[in-house]
Amino acid sequence: MTESSFQPDPTALTVGVADGGVLSGVTDPSTDPAEHVLLQSSVARRGGRLPATTVDEAVLFPLLQDAYSFGRWHSWRRTDKGSSNISWFVQTDAGEMVLRRSHNLKTVAGARFEFALIEHLRGHGYPAPPIQRTQDGAIYAEVQGVLHMVMGLLPGCAYDPGDPSQLELAARGLGRYHSIVSELTPAEEPNRSSGLAALGQLGQENLYAAVNVVMPLLSPHAAAQLTEDARYLGERMEQLNVGLGQRQKELRQLVIHGSYGQSAVLVDGHQLTGVLDFDRAAHDLLALDLAYALRSFCREVPIRPSGPSVNAVLGRAFLRHYRSQAPLADADLAALPEAFQAQRLIVVAKKCQNLLTKQAITPRQSKDALGFSLLLNRECARVRWITHNPFPATEDA
Structure with missing residues (x-):
């Protein structure tokens, strides 16, 4: 587990926190017309995954900490699962969150579609993870062209195939x-x-x-x-x-x-x-x-x-x-x-x-x-x- 007791180097990475667009301020996902229009056509995932690159957590995490309003990010650890994305359990002042660093195939349009789908499901009581917005109200933070999304931690344990x-x-x-x-x-x-x-x-x-x-x-x-x-x-x-x-x-x-x-x-x-x-x-x-x-x-x-x-x-x-x-x-x-x-x-x-x-x-x-x-x-x-x-x-x- 890594402690986040360091200061970010603002010149090391560029952070672009994107606007949530028409999805900003959605309060009733089951009836929002903009969401339904968005979900009527999905975005095909781009093909051709690039080689995996090393993540500089010492630089990345302070930048994301500043982008969100959870207070201080005290510690984090990588999740055991996941081949396309990289995810961490993050302990913050506001509680434990899950940070997902998307693969290079993830597009802004794809992120908006995913958000709209999750909001639609949650509006029907389905146990999908809530996506947390940035301080600017965006649904993701972009660091050097890579999309990062923070989600609330859901309760429960991993599936047991023996049960x-x-x-x-x-x-x-x-x-x-x-x-x-x-x-x-x-x-x-x-x-x-x-x-x-x-x-x-x-x-x-x-x-x-x-x-x-x-x-x-x-x-x-x-x-x-x-x-x-x-x-x-x-x-x-x-x-x-x-x-x-x-x-x-x-x-x-x-x-x-x-x-x-x-x-x-x-x-x-x-x-x-x-x-x-x-x-x-x-x-x-x-x-x-x-x-x-x-x-x-x-x-x-x-x-x-x-x-x-x-x-x-x-x-x-x-x-x-x-x-x-x-x-x-x-x-x-x-x-x-x-x-x-x-x-x-x-x-x-x-x-x-x-x-x-x-x-x-x-x-x-x-x-x-x-x-x-x-x-x-x-x-x-x-x-x-x-x-x-x-x-x-x-x-x-």
Whole structure:
């Protein structure tokens, strides 16, 4: 734990505390018209994550302390979870807060969408974390182009996969979330799923471009295996992009959570006390959100690359509890097997784009090439298994 007993160097970093715009002064999020307009269309996340950089806490924290009105920031510690963002528990004069430093893909428009969504959810009594405003009334503080948001600390403990009652809480929590956001329909006809779009021509081109980057760094045997895996994954991308894309009008679209998994929920006894990580929320296919949640909460243990990703018994229990809070159309249920595949391939597409972005800054090394080839091989095995062993094969929930 780090003590903040130091003085900031005002020349070390530049701080821009942005205006909350039309969202400033929202008092009734359930009826505010500006919020509903904002939530009718989400902002697609930019692709290509830059290499991680070291955070100079000795400079950053005094600057943020001055931007907010919590008094002195006494101490802080990094959270255990989180791969996209960096977060800290911060002890202040006003109590304990959570500071999140967003990744380089986070935009101002994305931050405003996230804030509006959280306000909408909280207006319906949903346990989303309250975003704290700066002294100027802004919803975030920007330090050298990186967005920082402070949220109130929610009660509860981490999800326990060994407690069956918590599976019910998590499933009902996702159903309740989907029920609340179902009213946030786009003003016009829904756009093409951004998830499926990632599997289209650009995603396939990035896959083969990433393969070409790492091929010279591999042994002939590893290079041949990588070529075979990439060909299979590219074909599945195209098949799902076209197949699910043609059926998209039959499928439910809403503001999906995007990362509703074990690390996103807090539980206290028999109550779901917190739902976190709205950073990836966007208008997309409900089936993709369900697939993500099922894979996280109902995973087979131990996890095997060529084995089932979802325990069928747990999965059906999850769907049954989910449906107690929100309807699930037959078309969305039937799309789940393909949604599981699409979800894995979306991960592949993102990894390829990230590799290409980093390659433009720092040429990849042999260890990077080996790690990338192993990643594609694992995902290839998983997609093959899911393709031949769809879940749910039958549904009796």
